[in-house]
Every structure is written in C-alpha cells, then in structure tokens.
Amino acid sequence: LTSLTAGARLHVIHIAAEMAPVAKVGGLGDVVTGLSKALQKKGHLVEIVLPKYDCMQYDLIRDFKALDVPVESYFDGQLFKNKIWIGTVEGLPVYFIEPHHPSKFFWRGQYYGERDDFKRFSFFSRAALELLLQAGKKPDIIHCHDWQTAFVLNRPDRMQDNSANDRVNPVKGAIVFSNIVTTVSPSYAQEVRTAEKFVGILNGIDTDAWNPATDPFLKVQYNSNDIxxxxxxxxxxxxxxxxxxxxxxxxxxxxxxxxxxxxxxxxxxxxxxxxxxxxxxxxxxxxxxxxxxxxxxxxxxxxxxxxxxxxxxxxxxxxxxxxxxxxxxxxxxxxxxxxxxxxxxxxxxxxxxxxxxxxxxxxxxxxxxxxxxxxxxxxxxxxxxxxxxxxxxxxxxxxxxxxxxxxxxxxxxxxxxxxxxxxxxxxxxxxxxxxIDFSWDTSASLYEELYAKSVARARGANRT
Ligand code: ADP
CATH class of the missing domain: 3.40.50.2000 (Glycogen Phosphorylase B;)
Incomplete structure (x- = not known):
C-alpha cells in the first residue's frame, strides 16, 4: 500500500467515445488525450480504447494497422466478431474496435445523434471489455468516461433504473459498479451531489495542443511577453x-x-x-x-x-x-x-x-x-x-x-x-x-492519488 501511494507505476486503460484530435466532438475528446498524456509523462502505462468510426481523422493516427486475431463479444445473446486496430495518437497507444455487426454501428458518418446510440455504445463497452480480457490485459485502473462507457460494468440488476424498473440507467449502473466516481470540477461535484466516493477534479488543457507560441493554425505566434x-x-x-x-x-x-x-x-x-x-x-x-x-x-x-x-x-x-x-x-x-x-x-x-x-x-x-x-x-x-x-x-x-x-x-x-x-x-x-497554469500537471496528480487509493481499496477488499 505504501509503495502504491508513493508513486508506483500504474497500468491505466481509458475507455471512451472521443479522443482529440482524431475523434473529437467536444471537451471529452480533449480530456481523454490531455489526461492520458499527463499520466504517461508521470511514468504510468496508459492505453486507450475507442470505437473505430468511419468519420475519424485517420491521417492523425500513426502506425495504424489491424491485428490478425478478432475479438468476439456478446450482444443481444449472440456472439459477434470485432476487428481490432491499433495505432498511436499523440504518442499514446490506442485500440480501435470495429464491430462486425449488420447494424454497422460506427459507419454512420457522425459520432453521436443516431437513434440507436444506446445500442452502439453498449456494444462498444462490452467489446472493449472483451478486448482487455482476450488480450490478457491486467490493468490496475479501468477509467470509463461518460455514459457511453458505463455499460462496461453491465449487469441488469445493478443497471436498472431506481424508479422505472423496465429501464436501464447507465449512469446509475456506473455509480453502483465503480470504486470511485469523478467529475470534472469541484463546484459541479457540489452541485450534483455530495457523497464520499464522488470527487470533483478540475480538468486541465493540453498545453502543447493549445499553445499560442507554437500554434500552426495562427497567422502569427505570440506569447505573454510579446502580445x-x-x-x-x-x-x-x-x-x-x-x-x-x-x-x-x-x-x-x-x-x-x-x-x-x-x-x-x-x-x-x-x-x-x-x-x-x-x-x-x-x-x-x-x-x-x-x-x-x-x-x-x-x-x-x-x-x-x-x-x-x-x-x-x-x-x-x-x-x-x-x-x-x-x-x-x-x-x-x-x-x-x-x-x-x-x-x-x-x-x-x-x-x-x-x-x-x-x-x-x-x-x-x-x-x-x-x-x-x-x-x-x-x-x-x-x-x-x-x-x-x-x-x-x-x-x-x-x-x-x-x-x-x-x-x-x-x-x-x-x-x-x-x-x-x-x-x-x-x-x-x-x-x-x-x-496562468492550466496544464494537466496538478489535476493528473490528483487522479494519480485517487487511482492509487482505489487500487489499494480494491486489493484490501479482495483480501477480506
Ligand atoms: P463541451 O465538452 O460541453 O462541448 P468544453 O468547453 O468542455 O465543452 O469543450 C469544448 C471543446 O470543443 C473545446 O476544445 C472547444 O474549442 C471545442 N469546440 C466547441 N465547439 C466547437 C466548434 N464549433 N468548432 C471547433 N471546436 C469547437
């Protein structure tokens, strides 16, 4: 436990629906990349699992290739094959899941806004978990982002909505199953609920991607000493x-x-x-x-x-x-x-x-x-x-x-x-x-502490 809290190297896998700059709709994409880069810089092994969308920016993925062996996953009581692609995005190893399912879940020309989003991402969540299992991954932390990946923890009794019994409530399921729930700022954590296992950590920004001194999209680069x-x-x-x-x-x-x-x-x-x-x-x-x-x-x-x-x-x-x-x-x-x-x-x-x-x-x-x-x-x-x-x-x-x-x-x-x-x-x-320092440094350290605490707690619980 001491070694864990004192900075052991953790294996962290992020499962998410977005990752900047290859698949970004909003801040979620920025957060997944920014936090992952910051954790990697601190010496942790960080990997990311994403859907393989047809509309991604493929030119920004390096060493992109398909793996030989498909991963099989269940959906609606049937087994389906998934082709797994790997590549490097912003120096981070990423797995992309391409489901072989007749609904062509990620061939829609857009990330969200499909009437079967619920199915698309529940399929993805299950396949992501199967990928980790079949690839023999034993991460210390599985970090699921947003409702799309709450199904990673699927079990009908726990996912059931408290007030509508015939409905599945992914956010509730995620809270019940996870060891720790975080949100992206302390004030928001206060506003939505205060509970012991709920922690607000302010996001940072990727200060390499967002740097006026080097930004290639600008007409002229500048910095705080020369505006x-x-x-x-x-x-x-x-x-x-x-x-x-x-x-x-x-x-x-x-x-x-x-x-x-x-x-x-x-x-x-x-x-x-x-x-x-x-x-x-x-x-x-x-x-x-x-x-x-x-x-x-x-x-x-x-x-x-x-x-x-x-x-x-x-x-x-x-x-x-x-x-x-x-x-x-x-x-x-x-x-x-x-x-x-x-x-x-x-x-x-x-x-x-x-x-x-x-x-x-x-x-x-x-x-x-x-x-x-x-x-x-x-x-x-x-x-x-x-x-x-x-x-x-x-x-x-x-x-x-x-x-x-x-x-x-x-x-x-x-x-x-x-x-x-x-x-x-x-x-x-x-x-x-x-x-002002808006980098991920401080926030990534807070996640690091929380991961270590969560690993220690889970291991403690397993021993008793
Ligand atoms: P949210 O995740 O709710 O969309 P955030 O403020 O957390 O809001 O993140 C927004 C991110 O998306 C920022 O990186 C912002 O620059 C980018 N963004 C939002 N709208 C656009 C747009 N129309 N074109 C380009 N980038 C956008």
Whole structure:
C-alpha cells in the first residue's frame, strides 16, 4: 500500500467515445488525450480504447494497422466478431474496435445523434471489455468516461433504473459498479451531489495542443511577453471573415461552442445584439451535435431541440452574412477555433450548467478574457476582476450569476468598458491570464492519488 501511494507505476486503460484530435466532438475528446498524456509523462502505462468510426481523422493516427486475431463479444445473446486496430495518437497507444455487426454501428458518418446510440455504445463497452480480457490485459485502473462507457460494468440488476424498473440507467449502473466516481470540477461535484466516493477534479488543457507560441493554425505566434501577434491574428480573422478592420481598438467578442441548451443559447443570441449595441464585433463558431438530422417522427426530444436552435441560428446567421461587425459560422472547425481564440479580446461562456468547460481555459491561454456564468467548472476557474472577496492574484475575468439578459449584460458591459477605458490594465489582464497554469500537471496528480487509493481499496477488499 505504501509503495502504491508513493508513486508506483500504474497500468491505466481509458475507455471512451472521443479522443482529440482524431475523434473529437467536444471537451471529452480533449480530456481523454490531455489526461492520458499527463499520466504517461508521470511514468504510468496508459492505453486507450475507442470505437473505430468511419468519420475519424485517420491521417492523425500513426502506425495504424489491424491485428490478425478478432475479438468476439456478446450482444443481444449472440456472439459477434470485432476487428481490432491499433495505432498511436499523440504518442499514446490506442485500440480501435470495429464491430462486425449488420447494424454497422460506427459507419454512420457522425459520432453521436443516431437513434440507436444506446445500442452502439453498449456494444462498444462490452467489446472493449472483451478486448482487455482476450488480450490478457491486467490493468490496475479501468477509467470509463461518460455514459457511453458505463455499460462496461453491465449487469441488469445493478443497471436498472431506481424508479422505472423496465429501464436501464447507465449512469446509475456506473455509480453502483465503480470504486470511485469523478467529475470534472469541484463546484459541479457540489452541485450534483455530495457523497464520499464522488470527487470533483478540475480538468486541465493540453498545453502543447493549445499553445499560442507554437500554434500552426495562427497567422502569427505570440506569447505573454510579446502580445503584439494577437493584434495581427485579429486582423487576419477579420479579413478572413470579411469583417471591418477600420478600428483596431474595436473589441472582438467571440463564442466557440456546441449549440445545445446547456450552453445558454438564448444568452448567446442576446450577446450578438448587445455586443453590436456596445460598438463591438461578434464572432460565433457554433456546432450542432446532430449534423445530419433526418425528418423522423421518432426523433429524440434533444434532437428536436437541437434542430430548433440550429434553424434559429441559421436565420440569424443569414441576417449577418454581410454585416461589417458580426459573423456566425455554424459548423465544427478546429483550425478556425484556434484562430478565433487568438484573435478575440473576450470569449463568452454563458452556460446554464457546465461540468468543467475548457473554452474559458483555452481562451485565457490565448489572452482572450472570459465572460462566464458562475456555475460548475466555470466557477472554479473564472474569477471576477471586480470581486473583492477573491484575492487579487486569482482575478482573471468577468462573471455573472443569474442566467438572464440583465445578469449577462452587467458582465459584458463591465468588460467592454474596461477594454475601452483602461488600455494598460487590459493588457496586464491579458498577460496575466496567458501566464496562468492550466496544464494537466496538478489535476493528473490528483487522479494519480485517487487511482492509487482505489487500487489499494480494491486489493484490501479482495483480501477480506
Ligand atoms: P463541451 O465538452 O460541453 O462541448 P468544453 O468547453 O468542455 O465543452 O469543450 C469544448 C471543446 O470543443 C473545446 O476544445 C472547444 O474549442 C471545442 N469546440 C466547441 N465547439 C466547437 C466548434 N464549433 N468548432 C471547433 N471546436 C469547437
């Protein structure tokens, strides 16, 4: 036990539905890669298991090849073969599972949003576990990410929903089966529940992938000691999008997000108009989680809502197609996201709830000041410059509590006022935010401790 807690080498296997940059929809992809790299750097053996999606970025996988021996796994009482592929992503060994099942679970041209997502990922979870078993892997830790991999622990009695007995509840099952449950920020852990085995550890960001000093997607690289390059990126983005470049001091406010209710879409919409009223420019890069929605009466409620927002934003986007000061880009675009972080002066994150949130951290690393709602992980990483209850050294952005237009206006107006009227103060804030350590170092150490504790507990339980 002593040797475990004092830094033994652990074998950790992450099972997940996303991994940046090959298969990324949102923050989950960033977290799987960032945490894995940080743990590997600390000397642990880290491997990842992913589905083999047809729409992955195959050019970013090195030494990609299929294994000779298939892995068999059960689904609906039948055995199916899975072809296993291996490759290296960002220096990490990854196993990709390709099911030989007539439903072609991962040949859909998109990651999520299929009506059989539940089946797709329960198949994947079972196959992932079979892969570990048949490959003779004996990991110390199996780290399952999000509901898609909760089925790794499947057993009907434990997975059953507490209130609807005919239903399977993967999140409940995951909690019952796991040794430790984590979430991605301390505040969110408080908000959803407090329990002894539930721990909130704030995510970090991959500071190699998100580094303005080396970022190949930028027009000009820059760092906290020399932020002149930021202005050049602003100019490049404006030219690229056809926005007016007449006033270099005109504040550029941005939002990079999935357009789902969680992200506070009504406030995002409001922010466009309010920013223009305040004399600023606004850029939205917003992706819909359901890119190819087919007309279907059986479509899920969340799909319907996403479709509704997508159409609404398409209308607004058309309205601003040739506007001098606002542009809405309704797509997922990794390279443009990098340029927007670098070019913008402020980034809004008006989430209704936010387990952790990464865009506020990435923004700060690129010197874009966050304007965020005080919830979940935003509350653990963005601290208001005007809040006297917070030590000055931690203050790094603008926050608001109530999720309405008034609440948001207050934060946005204070930000724009300061940007316009305190040029030196703003520059210092930019430099300060760029110097904050958002790397995975601290958080990976917390996971390390937790893994060691969990291994020790499980071994103790096995002995008795
Ligand atoms: P979530 O996981 O809920 O989407 P996070 O803030 O944790 O939110 O992570 C979002 C990640 O996805 C960030 O890396 C962000 O840059 C990226 N992202 C979100 N929307 C887009 C988009 N439309 N285009 C490119 N990248 C995006």
């Amino acid at each position: 002149e390059g930021k202005a050049e990126n602003k100019e490049a983005l404006r030219r690229h999008l056809g926005l007016s470049s007449a006033n270099t001091r005109q504040p550029l406010v941005a939002c990079i997000t999935r357009l789902v209710p969680q992200k506070g879409v009504h406030l995002i919409r409001h922010a466009i108009y309010r920013t223009l009223e305040l004399g600023g420019q606004f850029v939205l890069l917003g992706s819909s989680p359901v890119p190819q929605i087919q007309e279907s009466s059986a479509f899920s409620i969340s799909g319907e809502i996403s479709l509704f927002f997508q159409r609404e934003f398409e209308d607004i986007s058309n309205q601003f197609k040739t506007h001098e000061h606002a542009r809405l880009l309704l797509k997922y675009d990794e390279s443009l996201a990098h340029l927007i972080y670098a070019a913008s002066d402020m980034l809004i994150i008006p989430s209704i709830f936010e387990p952790c949130g990464l865009t506020q951290m990435i923004a700060m690393r690129y010197g874009s000041i966050p304007i965020a709602r005080k919830t979940g992980g935003l509350n653990d990483s963005v601290f208001d410059v005007d809040d006297d209850t917070i030590p000055v050294q931690y203050r790094n952005g603008f926050t608001f509590l109530t999720a309405d237009e008034q609440g948001f206006n207050n934060a946005l107006e204070r930000a724009v006022y300061r940007y316009n009227n305190d040029v030196d103060g703003w520059k210092q804030l930019v430099q300060k935010d760029m110097s």
